[in-house]
Amino acid sequence: MNPHDEHKEGIGGMANPGRYGIERVAYWLMRLTGLGLLGYFVAHIYETSNILKGRVGWEEFLALTQTTEGHIFMTLVIGMCVFHTVNGIRVMLGHGGVGVGKPARPDYPYLPASQNARHKMGIYSAIVLAAVAMMYGMAVMFGE
Amino acid sequence: MRESHIMKIHYGTALAAIGLVAVHILMRLTQGFAESLEYESVIANYRFLPYAGLLEIILILLSIHGFNGLRVILLELKQGQTYEKAVSYGCIAAMIALIAYGSRTIFMTNMGLM
Amino acid sequence: MAQSYEIDEKKSLTSKVVTLRIARFNPEKDSDTKFMEFIVNVEKWTTVLEAILDVKQHFDHSVAVRYSCRQATCGSCGMVINGKPRLACFTKVSELQSEVVTVEPMHNFPIIRDLTVRFDRLFNTHHKVKPYLIRDDSEITSNTKEFLQSPEELEQFIQFSNCIKCGLCNSACPTMATDSSFVGPQALAQAYRYVADSRDKGKDTRLKIIDESHGIWRCHFAGSCSQVCPKGVDPAMGIQLLRGYMLGFRS
DSSP states (O other): OTTTTTTHHHHHHHHHOOHHHHHHHHHHHHHHHHHHHHHHHHHHHHHHHGGGGGHHHHHOOOOOOHHHHHHHHHHHHHHHHHHHHOOOOOOHHHHHTTSOOOOOOOTOOOOOOTTTTHHHHHHHHHHHHHHHHHHHHHHHHHOO | OOOOHHHHHHHHHHHHHHHHHHHHHHHHHHHHHHHTTTTHHHHHHHHHHHHHHHHHHHHHHHHHHHHHHHHHHHEEEHHHHHHHHHHHHHHHHHHHHHHHHHHHHHHHHHHHHH | OOEEEEOOTTTTTTTTEEEEEEEEETTTTTSSSSEEEEEEEEEEEEETHHHHHHHHHHTTTTTTOOOOOOOSSSSSOOETTTTTEGGGGGHHHHOOOOHHHHHHOOOTTEETTTTTOOOOHHHHHHHTTTOOOSSSSSSTTTTTTOOOOHHHHHHHTGGGGOOOOOHHHHHOOTTTTTTTTOOOOHHHHHHHHHHOOOOOOOHHHHHHHOOSSGGGGGGOOHHHHHHHHHTTTOOHHHHHHHHHHHHTOOO
């Protein structure tokens, strides 16, 4: 099929965070963290199933994760988890029509009420909280 | 099933999981992260029925939420009747398989069948 | 391959020279998009559409562009200008603050030629959400009264009536970028416009239409549609308010 048939922007256009502000960044991060967390969740279920192999099996597998790389990976998971949770709550409230503004006659320059400071604060809070949680996670894991 | 019902389940599982996963993580932190991962500690957690129940509920909630999220992303990436059916049924199958695999660990450890 | 032309006439003391890059593509002949470059003189009030028409008038009248009202009312001249969907008649070259202005056809619409795109999908999805009042009686039926509405009731939807069907929202939407079956922000905002109208009785019908696997639930509130809307319609708000009905936040 001719790629120009539908002239869809594709994943590259969907991902491009440069043109549409922090809201598009949040959209893209939400997807990435969601996929990352699903991957971690599947791996975690496999990881914990090693308990069925007894003490030796559990400790052998645990040794693989208790490394610097393993801790860095866990730090990333903590960050993904916090961002996905906080931004997810913001998105869910938005989906219910909460905090998206009220319909009103638009005036030039037509700043959209739905792209308001409350939601922007929600996104920045999600990023900051994720960073704080990652630092706390690193302190716990590397501190021991 | 209507898409609105699926998405209500998606939101519901997310909200429920937030609270339960928080308890799960707090259990690691209150015990001390490294100590909580020791064999005896993990076995004790699994044998404690309310905690095993909590793990089972988290497993179900996150499997539903995660694989529905994956379904949504895949449905938006490509379209077509066969592809969409394959994605929907594939995600349901993966979800059931993961729940079954995780439940096996929880039940067998809880009952001491290792 | 880029081709370059320069307009020497119409220079004034206040004019500025910019490079206008126009995407050229004919699906019947070309395999890929090429850009032609034109050096044009612009004043601070010159719109992108005027610059394109300047090129058509002086150098290459084969550049395909759709336009009509030149005052952001007809919604014909939507195109991607320096990477963002905008109305060419509503975008001044000076506001872009760039020496190079690149114009391309809107994304997520099939190209007819150069800057013109097909609107079939937008009109189909618009039609799909039943963009008209649904009720059994009518104002023109004898013995019925005019459907009165308070100013407060009007405020609930008047913003969404400003839609000019230019398609910029659909072009900016990240879901539309990959999903060929998605209803799109334009149609969903129009669904809200009628659902929120106190004279309308078709709420359940419309909510059922958009409650499908490529319906309202594929909107993830990225808000790009609202950021590019040239009429202040704010489709993202309309969609979330509409979804509020489905989630039980609104009645």
